[in-house]
Amino acid sequence: MLNKKLRLGVLASGGGTNLQAIIDTCRQGVINAEIGLVLSNKSDAGALERGRKAGLPTLCLDHRQYTDREGFDRAAVAALRDAGVQLVALAGFMRILTPVFLNAFPQRILNIHPALLPAFPGVHAQRQAFQYGVKLAGCTVHFVDNGVDTGPIVIQAAVPVLDDDTEETLAARILAQEHRIYPRAIQLFAEGRLHIEGRKVRIVPPLSPREQALLNPPPASEDAV
Known part of the structure:
Protein backbone atom coordinates (compact mmCIF):
# COMPACT_ATOMS: atom_id res chain seq x y z
CA MET A 1 0.00 0.00 0.00
CA LEU A 2 1.31 3.46 -0.85
CA ASN A 3 2.33 5.76 1.95
CA LYS A 4 0.36 8.92 2.56
CA LYS A 5 1.09 11.52 -0.10
CA LEU A 6 3.63 14.21 0.63
CA ARG A 7 1.98 17.63 0.90
CA LEU A 8 3.74 20.25 -1.25
CA GLY A 9 3.76 24.00 -1.29
CA VAL A 10 5.08 25.51 -4.53
CA LEU A 11 6.32 29.10 -4.62
CA ALA A 12 6.79 30.82 -7.97
CA SER A 13 7.10 34.35 -9.33
CA GLY A 14 6.98 33.66 -13.07
CA GLY A 15 5.42 31.48 -15.73
CA GLY A 16 5.43 28.32 -13.69
CA THR A 17 6.72 25.70 -16.13
CA ASN A 18 8.44 23.81 -13.32
CA LEU A 19 5.18 23.99 -11.38
CA GLN A 20 3.46 22.45 -14.40
CA ALA A 21 6.00 19.62 -14.45
CA ILE A 22 5.26 18.96 -10.78
CA ILE A 23 1.50 19.07 -11.38
CA ASP A 24 1.78 16.63 -14.27
CA THR A 25 4.01 14.15 -12.46
CA CYS A 26 1.80 14.23 -9.37
CA ARG A 27 -1.23 13.38 -11.51
CA GLN A 28 0.66 10.66 -13.36
CA GLY A 29 1.69 9.04 -10.10
CA VAL A 30 5.38 9.56 -10.88
CA ILE A 31 5.78 11.25 -7.52
CA ASN A 32 3.78 10.34 -4.43
CA ALA A 33 2.81 13.90 -3.59
CA GLU A 34 0.01 16.43 -3.85
CA ILE A 35 0.14 20.21 -4.07
CA GLY A 36 -1.56 21.88 -1.13
CA LEU A 37 -0.85 25.47 -2.15
CA VAL A 38 0.58 27.48 -5.04
CA LEU A 39 1.86 30.80 -3.71
CA SER A 40 3.25 33.79 -5.59
CA ASN A 41 4.33 37.31 -4.77
CA LYS A 42 3.05 38.55 -8.14
CA SER A 43 -0.64 38.67 -9.03
CA ASP A 44 0.06 38.27 -12.76
CA ALA A 45 2.36 35.27 -12.37
CA GLY A 46 1.63 32.53 -14.87
CA ALA A 47 2.12 30.01 -12.08
CA LEU A 48 -1.07 31.19 -10.37
CA GLU A 49 -3.04 30.67 -13.58
CA ARG A 50 -1.56 27.21 -14.01
CA GLY A 51 -2.55 26.40 -10.44
CA ARG A 52 -6.09 27.64 -10.93
CA LYS A 53 -6.48 25.65 -14.16
CA ALA A 54 -5.36 22.55 -12.28
CA GLY A 55 -7.94 23.16 -9.56
CA LEU A 56 -5.30 23.82 -6.91
CA PRO A 57 -5.47 26.29 -4.02
CA THR A 58 -3.62 29.46 -5.00
CA LEU A 59 -2.60 32.57 -3.09
CA CYS A 60 -0.93 35.85 -4.00
CA LEU A 61 0.94 37.75 -1.30
CA ASP A 62 2.10 41.05 -2.77
CA HIS A 63 5.49 41.66 -1.19
CA ARG A 64 5.03 45.41 -1.66
CA GLN A 65 2.33 45.34 1.00
CA TYR A 66 4.85 44.35 3.68
CA THR A 67 7.30 46.69 5.38
CA ASP A 68 10.09 44.11 5.48
CA ARG A 69 11.05 40.66 4.21
CA GLU A 70 10.35 39.08 7.57
CA GLY A 71 6.74 40.27 7.50
CA PHE A 72 6.21 38.73 4.08
CA ASP A 73 7.84 35.48 5.15
CA ARG A 74 5.69 35.25 8.27
CA ALA A 75 2.56 35.56 6.14
CA ALA A 76 3.84 32.97 3.66
CA VAL A 77 4.75 30.52 6.44
CA ALA A 78 1.31 30.91 8.00
CA ALA A 79 -0.41 30.19 4.67
CA LEU A 80 1.75 27.14 4.01
CA ARG A 81 1.16 25.76 7.48
CA ASP A 82 -2.58 26.29 7.12
CA ALA A 83 -2.38 24.23 3.91
CA GLY A 84 -0.61 21.40 5.74
CA VAL A 85 2.56 21.76 3.64
CA GLN A 86 5.42 19.40 4.50
CA LEU A 87 7.88 20.29 1.73
CA VAL A 88 8.34 23.67 0.05
CA ALA A 89 9.42 23.69 -3.60
CA LEU A 90 10.74 26.98 -4.97
CA ALA A 91 10.04 27.11 -8.70
CA GLY A 92 11.33 30.40 -10.00
CA PHE A 93 10.54 32.24 -6.78
CA MET A 94 12.46 35.50 -7.07
CA ARG A 95 12.83 36.40 -3.41
CA ILE A 96 15.57 35.64 -0.89
CA LEU A 97 14.13 33.84 2.12
CA THR A 98 14.85 35.08 5.62
CA PRO A 99 15.54 32.95 8.71
CA VAL A 100 11.83 33.35 9.55
CA PHE A 101 11.01 31.11 6.59
CA LEU A 102 14.09 28.87 6.75
CA ASN A 103 13.56 28.04 10.42
CA ALA A 104 9.90 27.19 9.80
CA PHE A 105 10.83 24.46 7.29
CA PRO A 106 14.32 23.23 8.24
CA GLN A 107 15.79 20.96 5.54
CA ARG A 108 12.36 20.97 3.91
CA ILE A 109 12.87 23.59 1.20
CA LEU A 110 14.07 22.67 -2.29
Missing part, protein backbone atom coordinates in the same frame (compact mmCIF):
# COMPACT_ATOMS: atom_id res chain seq x y z
CA ASN A 111 15.09 24.99 -5.12
CA ILE A 112 15.79 24.50 -8.82
CA HIS A 113 18.65 26.56 -10.29
CA PRO A 114 19.54 26.74 -14.03
CA ALA A 115 23.28 26.11 -13.64
CA LEU A 116 25.67 23.47 -12.38
CA LEU A 117 26.23 24.82 -8.89
CA PRO A 118 28.41 26.01 -7.32
CA ALA A 119 29.16 27.70 -10.65
CA PHE A 120 27.01 30.68 -11.65
CA PRO A 121 24.76 31.26 -8.63
CA GLY A 122 22.21 34.05 -8.55
CA VAL A 123 20.20 35.51 -11.40
CA HIS A 124 20.78 35.08 -15.16
CA ALA A 125 22.73 31.86 -14.63
CA GLN A 126 22.28 30.68 -18.23
CA ARG A 127 23.61 34.01 -19.52
CA GLN A 128 26.59 33.82 -17.17
CA ALA A 129 27.45 30.30 -18.36
CA PHE A 130 26.96 31.17 -22.04
CA GLN A 131 29.10 34.30 -21.86
CA TYR A 132 31.82 32.51 -19.90
CA GLY A 133 32.14 29.96 -22.69
CA VAL A 134 31.58 26.75 -20.74
CA LYS A 135 31.23 23.49 -22.66
CA LEU A 136 28.76 22.01 -20.17
CA ALA A 137 25.91 23.93 -18.59
CA GLY A 138 22.95 22.46 -16.76
CA CYS A 139 20.70 22.67 -13.73
CA THR A 140 20.69 21.77 -10.04
CA VAL A 141 18.12 20.87 -7.40
CA HIS A 142 19.40 21.75 -3.94
CA PHE A 143 18.22 22.25 -0.40
CA VAL A 144 17.91 25.90 0.58
CA ASP A 145 20.08 27.39 3.29
CA ASN A 146 20.81 30.98 4.31
CA GLY A 147 23.07 31.63 1.32
CA VAL A 148 22.27 32.31 -2.33
CA ASP A 149 22.15 28.94 -4.14
CA THR A 150 24.61 27.47 -1.63
CA GLY A 151 22.61 24.62 -0.06
CA PRO A 152 23.44 20.89 -0.30
CA ILE A 153 22.96 19.50 -3.81
CA VAL A 154 20.38 16.76 -4.45
CA ILE A 155 20.58 16.16 -8.21
CA GLN A 156 22.09 17.79 -11.29
CA ALA A 157 21.72 17.47 -15.06
CA ALA A 158 24.44 18.49 -17.52
CA VAL A 159 23.58 20.08 -20.86
CA PRO A 160 26.24 20.39 -23.60
CA VAL A 161 26.71 23.87 -25.02
CA LEU A 162 26.63 23.64 -28.81
CA ASP A 163 28.69 25.83 -31.12
CA ASP A 164 25.59 27.33 -32.69
CA ASP A 165 23.77 27.90 -29.39
CA THR A 166 22.34 31.22 -28.38
CA GLU A 167 21.51 32.15 -24.83
CA GLU A 168 17.87 31.38 -25.63
CA THR A 169 18.40 27.94 -27.16
CA LEU A 170 20.70 26.92 -24.31
CA ALA A 171 18.18 28.12 -21.73
CA ALA A 172 15.42 26.12 -23.42
CA ARG A 173 17.42 22.88 -23.26
CA ILE A 174 18.34 23.50 -19.64
CA LEU A 175 14.68 24.10 -18.81
CA ALA A 176 13.71 20.76 -20.34
CA GLN A 177 16.11 19.05 -17.93
CA GLU A 178 14.76 21.05 -14.99
CA HIS A 179 11.36 19.52 -15.71
CA ARG A 180 12.94 16.06 -15.39
CA ILE A 181 15.09 16.41 -12.30
CA TYR A 182 12.81 18.49 -10.05
CA PRO A 183 10.05 15.85 -9.84
CA ARG A 184 12.76 13.21 -9.34
CA ALA A 185 14.20 15.10 -6.37
CA ILE A 186 10.74 15.53 -4.84
CA GLN A 187 10.03 11.81 -5.17
CA LEU A 188 13.33 10.93 -3.49
CA PHE A 189 12.34 13.23 -0.63
CA ALA A 190 8.87 11.68 -0.47
CA GLU A 191 10.47 8.25 -0.17
CA GLY A 192 12.59 9.46 2.75
CA ARG A 193 15.79 8.68 0.87
CA LEU A 194 17.57 12.03 1.14
CA HIS A 195 20.01 12.30 4.04
CA ILE A 196 21.94 15.53 4.53
CA GLU A 197 25.45 15.00 5.88
CA GLY A 198 27.23 18.32 5.97
CA ARG A 199 27.56 19.52 2.39
CA LYS A 200 26.55 16.18 0.92
CA VAL A 201 23.13 14.71 0.27
CA ARG A 202 23.26 10.93 0.36
CA ILE A 203 20.54 8.84 -1.28
CA VAL A 204 19.68 5.81 0.87
CA PRO A 205 19.52 3.18 -0.44
CA PRO A 206 21.88 4.42 -3.16
CA LEU A 207 20.90 4.58 -6.81
CA SER A 208 22.30 2.00 -9.20
CA PRO A 209 25.89 2.98 -10.04
CA ARG A 210 26.65 3.84 -13.64
CA GLU A 211 30.12 4.19 -15.10
CA GLN A 212 29.61 6.99 -17.55
CA ALA A 213 30.70 10.52 -18.32
CA LEU A 214 29.39 13.28 -20.54
CA LEU A 215 32.14 14.93 -22.61
CA ASN A 216 31.78 17.99 -24.80
CA PRO A 217 33.24 17.99 -27.40
CA PRO A 218 33.17 14.18 -27.54
CA PRO A 219 36.47 12.28 -27.91
CA ALA A 220 37.52 10.99 -31.30
CA SER A 221 36.37 7.46 -32.11
CA GLU A 222 39.08 4.82 -31.84
CA ASP A 223 38.53 3.87 -35.47
CA ALA A 224 38.63 7.45 -36.75
CA VAL A 225 41.22 8.11 -39.42
Whole structure:
Protein backbone atom coordinates (compact mmCIF):
# COMPACT_ATOMS: atom_id res chain seq x y z
CA MET A 1 0.00 0.00 0.00
CA LEU A 2 1.31 3.46 -0.85
CA ASN A 3 2.33 5.76 1.95
CA LYS A 4 0.36 8.92 2.56
CA LYS A 5 1.09 11.52 -0.10
CA LEU A 6 3.63 14.21 0.63
CA ARG A 7 1.98 17.63 0.90
CA LEU A 8 3.74 20.25 -1.25
CA GLY A 9 3.76 24.00 -1.29
CA VAL A 10 5.08 25.51 -4.53
CA LEU A 11 6.32 29.10 -4.62
CA ALA A 12 6.79 30.82 -7.97
CA SER A 13 7.10 34.35 -9.33
CA GLY A 14 6.98 33.66 -13.07
CA GLY A 15 5.42 31.48 -15.73
CA GLY A 16 5.43 28.32 -13.69
CA THR A 17 6.72 25.70 -16.13
CA ASN A 18 8.44 23.81 -13.32
CA LEU A 19 5.18 23.99 -11.38
CA GLN A 20 3.46 22.45 -14.40
CA ALA A 21 6.00 19.62 -14.45
CA ILE A 22 5.26 18.96 -10.78
CA ILE A 23 1.50 19.07 -11.38
CA ASP A 24 1.78 16.63 -14.27
CA THR A 25 4.01 14.15 -12.46
CA CYS A 26 1.80 14.23 -9.37
CA ARG A 27 -1.23 13.38 -11.51
CA GLN A 28 0.66 10.66 -13.36
CA GLY A 29 1.69 9.04 -10.10
CA VAL A 30 5.38 9.56 -10.88
CA ILE A 31 5.78 11.25 -7.52
CA ASN A 32 3.78 10.34 -4.43
CA ALA A 33 2.81 13.90 -3.59
CA GLU A 34 0.01 16.43 -3.85
CA ILE A 35 0.14 20.21 -4.07
CA GLY A 36 -1.56 21.88 -1.13
CA LEU A 37 -0.85 25.47 -2.15
CA VAL A 38 0.58 27.48 -5.04
CA LEU A 39 1.86 30.80 -3.71
CA SER A 40 3.25 33.79 -5.59
CA ASN A 41 4.33 37.31 -4.77
CA LYS A 42 3.05 38.55 -8.14
CA SER A 43 -0.64 38.67 -9.03
CA ASP A 44 0.06 38.27 -12.76
CA ALA A 45 2.36 35.27 -12.37
CA GLY A 46 1.63 32.53 -14.87
CA ALA A 47 2.12 30.01 -12.08
CA LEU A 48 -1.07 31.19 -10.37
CA GLU A 49 -3.04 30.67 -13.58
CA ARG A 50 -1.56 27.21 -14.01
CA GLY A 51 -2.55 26.40 -10.44
CA ARG A 52 -6.09 27.64 -10.93
CA LYS A 53 -6.48 25.65 -14.16
CA ALA A 54 -5.36 22.55 -12.28
CA GLY A 55 -7.94 23.16 -9.56
CA LEU A 56 -5.30 23.82 -6.91
CA PRO A 57 -5.47 26.29 -4.02
CA THR A 58 -3.62 29.46 -5.00
CA LEU A 59 -2.60 32.57 -3.09
CA CYS A 60 -0.93 35.85 -4.00
CA LEU A 61 0.94 37.75 -1.30
CA ASP A 62 2.10 41.05 -2.77
CA HIS A 63 5.49 41.66 -1.19
CA ARG A 64 5.03 45.41 -1.66
CA GLN A 65 2.33 45.34 1.00
CA TYR A 66 4.85 44.35 3.68
CA THR A 67 7.30 46.69 5.38
CA ASP A 68 10.09 44.11 5.48
CA ARG A 69 11.05 40.66 4.21
CA GLU A 70 10.35 39.08 7.57
CA GLY A 71 6.74 40.27 7.50
CA PHE A 72 6.21 38.73 4.08
CA ASP A 73 7.84 35.48 5.15
CA ARG A 74 5.69 35.25 8.27
CA ALA A 75 2.56 35.56 6.14
CA ALA A 76 3.84 32.97 3.66
CA VAL A 77 4.75 30.52 6.44
CA ALA A 78 1.31 30.91 8.00
CA ALA A 79 -0.41 30.19 4.67
CA LEU A 80 1.75 27.14 4.01
CA ARG A 81 1.16 25.76 7.48
CA ASP A 82 -2.58 26.29 7.12
CA ALA A 83 -2.38 24.23 3.91
CA GLY A 84 -0.61 21.40 5.74
CA VAL A 85 2.56 21.76 3.64
CA GLN A 86 5.42 19.40 4.50
CA LEU A 87 7.88 20.29 1.73
CA VAL A 88 8.34 23.67 0.05
CA ALA A 89 9.42 23.69 -3.60
CA LEU A 90 10.74 26.98 -4.97
CA ALA A 91 10.04 27.11 -8.70
CA GLY A 92 11.33 30.40 -10.00
CA PHE A 93 10.54 32.24 -6.78
CA MET A 94 12.46 35.50 -7.07
CA ARG A 95 12.83 36.40 -3.41
CA ILE A 96 15.57 35.64 -0.89
CA LEU A 97 14.13 33.84 2.12
CA THR A 98 14.85 35.08 5.62
CA PRO A 99 15.54 32.95 8.71
CA VAL A 100 11.83 33.35 9.55
CA PHE A 101 11.01 31.11 6.59
CA LEU A 102 14.09 28.87 6.75
CA ASN A 103 13.56 28.04 10.42
CA ALA A 104 9.90 27.19 9.80
CA PHE A 105 10.83 24.46 7.29
CA PRO A 106 14.32 23.23 8.24
CA GLN A 107 15.79 20.96 5.54
CA ARG A 108 12.36 20.97 3.91
CA ILE A 109 12.87 23.59 1.20
CA LEU A 110 14.07 22.67 -2.29
CA ASN A 111 15.09 24.99 -5.12
CA ILE A 112 15.79 24.50 -8.82
CA HIS A 113 18.65 26.56 -10.29
CA PRO A 114 19.54 26.74 -14.03
CA ALA A 115 23.28 26.11 -13.64
CA LEU A 116 25.67 23.47 -12.38
CA LEU A 117 26.23 24.82 -8.89
CA PRO A 118 28.41 26.01 -7.32
CA ALA A 119 29.16 27.70 -10.65
CA PHE A 120 27.01 30.68 -11.65
CA PRO A 121 24.76 31.26 -8.63
CA GLY A 122 22.21 34.05 -8.55
CA VAL A 123 20.20 35.51 -11.40
CA HIS A 124 20.78 35.08 -15.16
CA ALA A 125 22.73 31.86 -14.63
CA GLN A 126 22.28 30.68 -18.23
CA ARG A 127 23.61 34.01 -19.52
CA GLN A 128 26.59 33.82 -17.17
CA ALA A 129 27.45 30.30 -18.36
CA PHE A 130 26.96 31.17 -22.04
CA GLN A 131 29.10 34.30 -21.86
CA TYR A 132 31.82 32.51 -19.90
CA GLY A 133 32.14 29.96 -22.69
CA VAL A 134 31.58 26.75 -20.74
CA LYS A 135 31.23 23.49 -22.66
CA LEU A 136 28.76 22.01 -20.17
CA ALA A 137 25.91 23.93 -18.59
CA GLY A 138 22.95 22.46 -16.76
CA CYS A 139 20.70 22.67 -13.73
CA THR A 140 20.69 21.77 -10.04
CA VAL A 141 18.12 20.87 -7.40
CA HIS A 142 19.40 21.75 -3.94
CA PHE A 143 18.22 22.25 -0.40
CA VAL A 144 17.91 25.90 0.58
CA ASP A 145 20.08 27.39 3.29
CA ASN A 146 20.81 30.98 4.31
CA GLY A 147 23.07 31.63 1.32
CA VAL A 148 22.27 32.31 -2.33
CA ASP A 149 22.15 28.94 -4.14
CA THR A 150 24.61 27.47 -1.63
CA GLY A 151 22.61 24.62 -0.06
CA PRO A 152 23.44 20.89 -0.30
CA ILE A 153 22.96 19.50 -3.81
CA VAL A 154 20.38 16.76 -4.45
CA ILE A 155 20.58 16.16 -8.21
CA GLN A 156 22.09 17.79 -11.29
CA ALA A 157 21.72 17.47 -15.06
CA ALA A 158 24.44 18.49 -17.52
CA VAL A 159 23.58 20.08 -20.86
CA PRO A 160 26.24 20.39 -23.60
CA VAL A 161 26.71 23.87 -25.02
CA LEU A 162 26.63 23.64 -28.81
CA ASP A 163 28.69 25.83 -31.12
CA ASP A 164 25.59 27.33 -32.69
CA ASP A 165 23.77 27.90 -29.39
CA THR A 166 22.34 31.22 -28.38
CA GLU A 167 21.51 32.15 -24.83
CA GLU A 168 17.87 31.38 -25.63
CA THR A 169 18.40 27.94 -27.16
CA LEU A 170 20.70 26.92 -24.31
CA ALA A 171 18.18 28.12 -21.73
CA ALA A 172 15.42 26.12 -23.42
CA ARG A 173 17.42 22.88 -23.26
CA ILE A 174 18.34 23.50 -19.64
CA LEU A 175 14.68 24.10 -18.81
CA ALA A 176 13.71 20.76 -20.34
CA GLN A 177 16.11 19.05 -17.93
CA GLU A 178 14.76 21.05 -14.99
CA HIS A 179 11.36 19.52 -15.71
CA ARG A 180 12.94 16.06 -15.39
CA ILE A 181 15.09 16.41 -12.30
CA TYR A 182 12.81 18.49 -10.05
CA PRO A 183 10.05 15.85 -9.84
CA ARG A 184 12.76 13.21 -9.34
CA ALA A 185 14.20 15.10 -6.37
CA ILE A 186 10.74 15.53 -4.84
CA GLN A 187 10.03 11.81 -5.17
CA LEU A 188 13.33 10.93 -3.49
CA PHE A 189 12.34 13.23 -0.63
CA ALA A 190 8.87 11.68 -0.47
CA GLU A 191 10.47 8.25 -0.17
CA GLY A 192 12.59 9.46 2.75
CA ARG A 193 15.79 8.68 0.87
CA LEU A 194 17.57 12.03 1.14
CA HIS A 195 20.01 12.30 4.04
CA ILE A 196 21.94 15.53 4.53
CA GLU A 197 25.45 15.00 5.88
CA GLY A 198 27.23 18.32 5.97
CA ARG A 199 27.56 19.52 2.39
CA LYS A 200 26.55 16.18 0.92
CA VAL A 201 23.13 14.71 0.27
CA ARG A 202 23.26 10.93 0.36
CA ILE A 203 20.54 8.84 -1.28
CA VAL A 204 19.68 5.81 0.87
CA PRO A 205 19.52 3.18 -0.44
CA PRO A 206 21.88 4.42 -3.16
CA LEU A 207 20.90 4.58 -6.81
CA SER A 208 22.30 2.00 -9.20
CA PRO A 209 25.89 2.98 -10.04
CA ARG A 210 26.65 3.84 -13.64
CA GLU A 211 30.12 4.19 -15.10
CA GLN A 212 29.61 6.99 -17.55
CA ALA A 213 30.70 10.52 -18.32
CA LEU A 214 29.39 13.28 -20.54
CA LEU A 215 32.14 14.93 -22.61
CA ASN A 216 31.78 17.99 -24.80
CA PRO A 217 33.24 17.99 -27.40
CA PRO A 218 33.17 14.18 -27.54
CA PRO A 219 36.47 12.28 -27.91
CA ALA A 220 37.52 10.99 -31.30
CA SER A 221 36.37 7.46 -32.11
CA GLU A 222 39.08 4.82 -31.84
CA ASP A 223 38.53 3.87 -35.47
CA ALA A 224 38.63 7.45 -36.75
CA VAL A 225 41.22 8.11 -39.42
